[in-house]
Amino acid sequence: MTTTDGGRALIKALELEGTEVVFGLPGGAILPVYDPIIDSPIRHILVRHEQGAGHMAEGFAHATGRPGVAMVTSGPAATNIVTPLCDAYMDSVPMVVITGQVPSQAIGTDAFQECDTVGITRSVTKHNELVTRAEDIPLVIRQAFHIATTGRPGPVLVDIPKDIVDPKNPASAMEWYWPTDDEVASSLPGYRPTTKGHAKKVREAAQLILAAERPVIYAGGGILKARAAEVLRELAELTGIPVVTTLMARGAFPDDHPLCLGMPGMHGNYTAVTAMQESDLLIALGSRFDDRVTGKVDAFAPGAKVIHVDIDPAELGKVRRPDVPIVGDCRLVITEIVRALRDLSGGDGSADAVAAAQPDRSTWKQTISGWQERFPLVYEPSGPGDLLKPQYVLEELRSRAPEDCIVASGVGQHQMWTSQYWRFNHPYTWINSGGLGTMGFSVPAAIGAKVGRPDRMVWAVDGDGCFQMTAQELVTAATERIPVKVAILNNAYLGMVRQWQEMFYEERYSEVYLSPDLPDYVKWSEAMGCVAMRVESPEEVGPAIDKANEIDDRPVVLEFRTDAAEKVFPMVPAGLSNSDIVVDPSQGGGAR
Amino acid sequence: MNLPAPAPAPKHHVLSVLVENRSGVLARVAGLFARRGYNIYSLAVAPTDDERFSRITVVVDVETAPLEQIVKQLNKLINVIKISELDPRDSVERELMLATVKALPDTRHQVIELVELFDGRVLDVGHDEMTVSLDDHPGRLDDLEELLRPLGIIDLQRTGRVALPKLEHAG
Structure with a gap:
């Protein structure tokens, strides 16, 4: 046993948990922990705002599957990271956040930069903990990583008073130890995630699949969290069942696969939405029947039986009561379902044998391809001298980026267009804020992703409204030589709000205009150390993107001047049934 | 005269929640009810025979239906070990009341005489x-409270009920 102090123990614990990068910003209460960082192999990335640290940690986690780590001080720093915590909680992102806290004896005295961090973050974390003794630090850190990365992943916050990490304070003295896995498990008697599916339920699921005439696989973000993309593909190909990938699951099943129907939901494509609506069996895998997917719940997929697989028991029956609920890890459960399908089909368990055991679904397949032919995603190309069409910009970005390029987006119209028009053929190439809908997510998330995957090209697709919320992190990117690329779709509006005001508030535009040139995005980006270009006409789009793609030593910002009148279609208006989907006006706007 | 129908009896559910005995746990549990706007009717907390x-x-x-969801959410709390809903018919319940009359x-x-x-x-x-x-079944506490009221209750405090499942009888 070696004598150490809480601050050193914290850094050592992070190292032993495999932390390569910490995103953070120091301050009074966390100061003692920042001293041993100098001697640690952990790379620290100094952000410009604590929200940036949180979203970077999320982007890192999304791209790598490993937990993102952020460290900030007490009080305002802790409150600044509440948004990323909530974002990570909603989207099940594994993240460990360390916050400094005022010294133990000052807690509760309204000390300088004191806030009740654990109280404030209780409902936006999977778990949080105020450490009261230096000797508890190694165990609490091990617990934090264990909880953040197992079961349904999520953010864990560890709040550490200054006195127990300050070597000048006797309260920080401790004997180093490193708890074993068993000690971690037995220290958490109330935490035992179920990973293996119930065998009887798995069999029932397989039976429903074999009997279904119009089945659809409804794949959610849980597929990616469970590293289940490969087994999902096996299940789809074995059964020939089409797959929709939700906003959180884009890339979990390749868009270029013949069975892929793309994104369902409020701005999903007609075929994905309607196939779910008309199905007789929904195989929900790691998805949570979010209101943006179901539309009006009572009218959602009214004729469908539901198999619902989720690692979180609270998701089963939360929105829609499943006929076959299965608690478990998607990868394990899908593997078991595939096995059960082969067993139940008899014969040699081959795809042919499974096909023979299922009803003839050729009519269903024809219906689906009919929808695909009739209602593809469309937009009207811009005429000469017109502003750019955002969809065109996205098509050009996609076609000029490498196949495995990672793309992060903010929240709003540009997010929906990116999800619609990007072709996601690989898992872990799409990073966005789905549940919380955090504007300003893309720039810091892209930076975090690029730190985690320096081998990949990383684009942030942002709106002008979003960009103004977190752009300062491009200074971080420039300083730290993190060469992300940002495409601002500048339509001078809070575009999604504008769209709702146009469609549902009689074109009464209230507080949505932002101006196309205030700020000057090119000058601003240049001031932050980026290469920046403004693109205004269609023929400039491709060359500008190519130029951006060649730059690999600093961040690049492309500002595209886009058409504010462009709306995201299809759209299921809020509160309506998915059967009331409104397609592009050129396709008859809502006609079925 | 048409009187409105009496309001239906409130749907009391009794949950017995075994938790780790440490700071903040009660706030986590109570927070799940508060977030959904459900009022906690009564609450009793104390260490078990195992002080952990x-x-x-x-x-x-x-x-x-919402209770089922709350129970699932409670189960997600790391410090919650076990939750059981106690049906009054299958459990023994006690509550303590102090009254100054x-x-x-x-x-x-x-x-x-009443006491x-x-x-x-x-x-x-x-x-x-x-x-x-009086320590007794909560219903008996209600009865005594009702009978004492005309005499003039000055102060009254009840603990909230505690409950354990009924034991199975042999044979």
């Missing part, structure tokens, strides 16, 4: 008031 754990007995007015010389005997009838106790006697206690 506490048992929270919580009585709430919730419909069955007006007890003037001419009514004092009435108070004493004795209920197997309660007189804990404290003042010049013209009296503090009595």
